[in-house]
Amino acid sequence: MKSLERRDGNPVVKALIYFVCIFLAVLSLFPFFIMVINATRSTTQIQQHAVSLIPSHYLLNNFAVFNGKTFNPGQGFINSLIIAVGSTACLVYFSSLTAYAIVAYEWKLRNAFFTLILCVMMIPAQVTSIGFYQMVYKVHMANNFLPLILPSIAAPSAVFFMRQFMLASFPMELLDSARVDGSKEFMTFNRIALPIMKPAMATQGIFSFVSKWNELFIPSILLTDSTKATMPIMVSLLKGDIYKTEYGCVYLGLTLTALPLFVVYFALSKYIIAGVALGGVKG
Amino acid sequence: MQLKKRTFSYAKYGYLFSIPFIVAYAIFSLYPTIYTAILGFTDCKGLGNTNWHFLTEEPFKNFDLILHNESFLLSLKNTFLIWIINFIPQILLALLLSAWFTSRRNKIKGQGFFKVVFYLPNIITASTIAILFSALFAYPKGPVNDLLINLGLRTEAYNFDVHGNAVRGIIAFIQFWQWYGYTMIVLVSGILGINPEIYEAAEIDGATDSQCFFHITLPNLRTILIYTLITSMIGGLNMYDIPKVYLNGGPNNATLTTSVFIQKQAFSGSYMYNRAAAASMIMFIIIAACSAVVFFLMRDKKGEQH
Numbered sequence: 001m002k003s004l005e006r007r008d009g010n011p012v013v014k015a016l017i018y019f020v021c022i023f024l025a026v027l028s029l030f031p032f033f034i035m036v037i038n039a040t041r042s043t044t045q046i047q048q049h050a051v052s053l054i055p056s057h058y059l060l061n062n063f064a065v066f067n068g069k070t071f072n073p074g075q076g077f078i079n080s081l082i083i084a085v086g087s088t089a090c091l092v093y094f095s096s097l098t099a100y101a102i103v104a105y106e107w108k109l110r111n112a113f114f115t116l117i118l119c120v121m122m123i124p125a126q127v128t129s130i131g132f133y134q135m136v137y138k139v140h141m142a143n144n145f146l147p148l149i150l151p152s153i154a155a156p157s158a159v160f161f162m163r164q165f166m167l168a169s170f171p172m173e174l175l176d177s178a179r180v181d182g183s184k185e186f187m188t189f190n191r192i193a194l195p196i197m198k199p200a201m202a203t204q205g206i207f208s209f210v211s212k213w214n215e216l217f218i219p220s221i222l223l224t225d226s227t228k229a230t231m232p233i234m235v236s237l238l239k240g241d242i243y244k245t246e247y248g249c250v251y252l253g254l255t256l257t258a259l260p261l262f263v264v265y266f267a268l269s270k271y272i273i274a275g276v277a278l279g280g281v282k283g
Numbered sequence: 284m285q286l287k288k289r290t291f292s293y294a295k296y297g298y299l300f301s302i303p304f305i306v307a308y309a310i311f312s313l314y315p316t317i318y319t320a321i322l323g324f325t326d327c328k329g330l331g332n333t334n335w336h337f338l339t340e341e342p343f344k345n346f347d348l349i350l351h352n353e354s355f356l357l358s359l360k361n362t363f364l365i366w367i368i369n370f371i372p373q374i375l376l377a378l379l380l381s382a383w384f385t386s387r388r389n390k391i392k393g394q395g396f397f398k399v400v401f402y403l404p405n406i407i408t409a410s411t412i413a414i415l416f417s418a419l420f421a422y423p424k425g426p427v428n429d430l431l432i433n434l435g436l437r438t439e440a441y442n443f444d445v446h447g448n449a450v451r452g453i454i455a456f457i458q459f460w461q462w463y464g465y466t467m468i469v470l471v472s473g474i475l476g477i478n479p480e481i482y483e484a485a486e487i488d489g490a491t492d493s494q495c496f497f498h499i500t501l502p503n504l505r506t507i508l509i510y511t512l513i514t515s516m517i518g519g520l521n522m523y524d525i526p527k528v529y530l531n532g533g534p535n536n537a538t539l540t541t542s543v544f545i546q547k548q549a550f551s552g553s554y555m556y557n558r559a560a561a562a563s564m565i566m567f568i569i570i571a572a573c574s575a576v577v578f579f580l581m582r583d584k585k586g587e588q589h
Contacts, residue, residue, distance in 0.1 A: 009389035017383045017391060024380075025400045027460070032407075034426050035415055050426040098304040105297030113301060120312070122514075126521045126542055127567045130549055130560045131318030132311070138333045153307035185296045214408040216524045217542070221550055235410040236528045239417065250418060257411050265406050269399045276402065276465060277472035 032258065038251035046247040062248040072227075073234065073256055080230040083145055083219070084212040087152035091208045092201045094153040099162035100193055104175060114163070121156040126217055133221050143225040148218065158204045165200035166193075203275040206268055210261070231257050316567075322560035330554045345561035355562060357536055358544040365451055365526075365540065366519030369458035374511070377466035382496050384467075385474045387482060398471075401464030409461075409524035416457055417529055420444070447537025450530055454538050457525050466511055473507040474500055509580050513573055520570055541566055 038046055041056040066073075102114055125132070136147045170193070178188045194201075216232040223229055238253050265272065324342050327335035338344050349355050380401075384394055391397075404412065419426045420443045428440040443449045477500065485495050501508075523542035526532055532539035532547070539547075541562065549559035 009386070014389045014391075017389060021380075021383075021391070021393075021397050025397060028400050028403055028464070031415055031419060032403075034419065038418075047424050050421070050424055050429040094303050094307070097300050101297045101300035105293055105300075107294040107297035110297060120308070122517060122570070122573075123312070123316075123567075124517060124521045124570065125312075126523065126545075127563045127570065128312065128316040128319045130322060130545070130556055130563055131315035131320075133549070134322065134327075134333055134556065135315055135318055137331060147311075150307060151311035154304045154312060156308075159304065185293075189300070210406050214406075214410075216408075216410055216527070217546070221546070232408050232410040232524075235408060235414060238414050239528065247418070247421075250414065254411050254415050254418075258407050261407055265403065266399075272406070273395075273398050273402060273468060276468045 032262075035251050035254050035258070038248060039255040041248055041251075043245065043247045043249075046251075058248055059252070062246075062252040065246055065249045066252050073231075073253070075227060076229055076231045076234040077260070079145070079223075079228060080213055080232075083148050083230060084209050086145065086149035087212050088205050088208045090149060091152040091155045091158050092205045095155050095158035095162050095204065096194060096197050096201060097189065098159045099166050100189055102159075102163055103166045103170065104172070104193070117156045117159055121160060125151075129218060129221065132218070136222060142222050143228050145228075147222060148212075152208065152212075155208070158208070161204055162197065162200055165197065170196055202271060203278065206264075206272055207275060210264070213261070319560045319563050319567075322557055323564050325557050327556045327560075328554055328558075332554070332556070335557070345557050346565070349558055349561045349565060352558075354536060354539060355541070355544055358532075358539045358541045361451070361536075361538060362520060362522060362540040362542075365455045365458070365522065365538070366516065368452070369455040369462070370512075370515055370519065373459045373463045373466055373515075374508075376463050377470055380463075380467045381470035381474055382492075382500065384471050385500075386492060387486070388492060398464070398468055401467060403464070404461045405465050410528045412457060412461065413525045413528035416453060417444075420453060444530060445534050447534055450534060450538050454525055454529060457529075458519070458522070462515070466515070469507065469511060470504065473504050477503045506580060513576060513580075516573055517570055520566065520573075 034051060037052055037055050038050075039062060040059045041052065042058040042061065045052070045056055045058070102110055132147075133142075136142055141147050174192055174196075175188060178192055183191070214232060215230075216236065219230050220233050220236070223233065235253065235257050238250050322335065323345050325335040325337055327333075341347075383389065384391055384397075420428075422428060422442040422444060423440040425440075427443075428437075431437040432440065441449075443453060481499055481503075482495060485499060490498070521542050522540045523546070526538040526540050527543050527546065530538060532543045545559045545562050545566070548555045548562065
């Protein structure tokens with residue numbers, strides 16, 4: 001302990017570290033700060049001084065312009081919510097079930113199956129999107145949310161994560177005692193295994209929700225009907241000609257799409273940061 | 284006999300509970316993958332067309348055309364270029380920050396706050412970020428141009444959007460800005476996982492902070508660094524949202540990435556599903572080669588742990 005105290009850090013170095021960290025924190029927050037402030041300012045004000053630290057009072061005017069165009073943020077919000085909630089529910093439940101099958105039972109192809117999951121974990125959906133699009137188009141399921149939700153039943157990286165969690169913290173004796181009590185296997189999973197999996201389900205659920213909410217590529221090729229558009233698709237329209245001269249309105253649109261994510265993030269930041277750190281350890 | 288029968292009867296639940304995963308994977312991933320591979324050898328094109336015939340004369344025609352397509356080659360170059368100019372500063376900054384945050388000599392206060400703020404850009408929708416930055420870099424009146432002029436760095440506004448390298452730089456910066464926080468958190472948790480006794484022993488021997496970093500931290504982080512490198516590369520090779528929304532691959536295809544190229548081939552112009560499929564398969568092979576490297580290295584790590 002003595003040696004630690006003696007070698008306490010150099011104050012100059014410490015000051016430098018804080019300076020860099022504060023600079024980076026400003027760099028992270030400043031773009032969003034400008035976005036929120038400019039959402040309350042008129043286009044003329046923004047054209048005169050693009051950066052301002054003081055909000056103005058044009059928020060309602062901007063909203064009126066914004067709502068009068070083709071953009072229907074309420075609908076987009078609901079569409080995104082259906083897709084994100086639906087696929088997160090599928091991912092969390094079925095990944096737990098698959099991990100349970102791998103951990104709780106001894107079966108011949110178990111190791112082969114797990115190796116397969118590891119192998120396909122890295123394949124991104126983007127490279128097979130053409131075949132996916134053609135398949136969905138052929139069965140007339142474009143502009144339907146199911147092709148965006150159901151693929152989450154098979155989420156290799158979530159299964160991997162759940163398996164690691166189960167191996168570390170699932171007491172197998174519980175299964176035996178449940179069997180002695182006459183519980184059916186599927187019931188045992190739902191009633192006993194699932195509640196124990198809650199922390200892992202929460203971590204995977206948050207990440208699945210955020211990534212589904214933000215997804216652009218696959219939804220943008222499948223959902224061509226404007227009433228089915230998700231938030232990211234609508235946001236990408238903000239660059240279109242009709243908004244070219246409405247700066248305040250563009251900033252407001254961006255703020256509205258980012259707002260739900262800010263709320264979720266700051267409410268759950270503790271779990272999110274812990275989840276990111278866990279993801280690194282697994283690698 | 285009785286016992287044997289019992290374990291066998293439980294084994295069937297292993298198969299049973301894996302069925303949803305296997306069925307969903309087969310329908311939504313395996314089949315589309317095979318379908319994409321097949322489409323690369325066909326004449327399938329035209330909006331909404333699902334009829335096609337194999338190219339019996341020259342089966343590899345689409346692959347040949349794509350590999351000689353200047354836009355595709357440019358998009359490969361752009362993708363790697365944008366990835367590299369984002370990744371090198373990203374990993375260096377993340378390493379520096381993680382060394383500072385885990386330093387035994389300088390206890391940094393507010394680490395939780397800094398982590399939350401550095402990671403924030405990562406969870407905001409990429410299309411929102413792309414539009415936000417294009418508004419920030421707007422010409423002739425935009426926040427960045429305003430700042431440059433007010434700080435006296437420039438006398439007149441700079442039109443970023445017409446200069447290919449400027450837009451590449453902006454997109455690489457956005458990637459860097461969104462991802463260094465993630466990389467830092469992963470590295471910090473990696474460093475905290477290193478046995479503290481090694482550091483204590485080094486300190487007793489009088490090692491300096493930088494000696495500890497280069498001789499203990501870096502070698503022990505090897506697998507995590509390689510994992511970060513490969514996952515970032517796979518993500519980078521699929522870069523789509525930011526370049527697509529920022530300027531649709533422009534100006535003059537300077538930010539056309541391979542994913543944007545594939546999307547444009549398949550869903551605009553003459554709807555060349557076959558060529559887009561061929562380009563996808565080429566990317567698939569490049570990504571599979573990278574994944575093979577990951578698994579090779581991950582297997583190594585498991586061996587060490589046992």
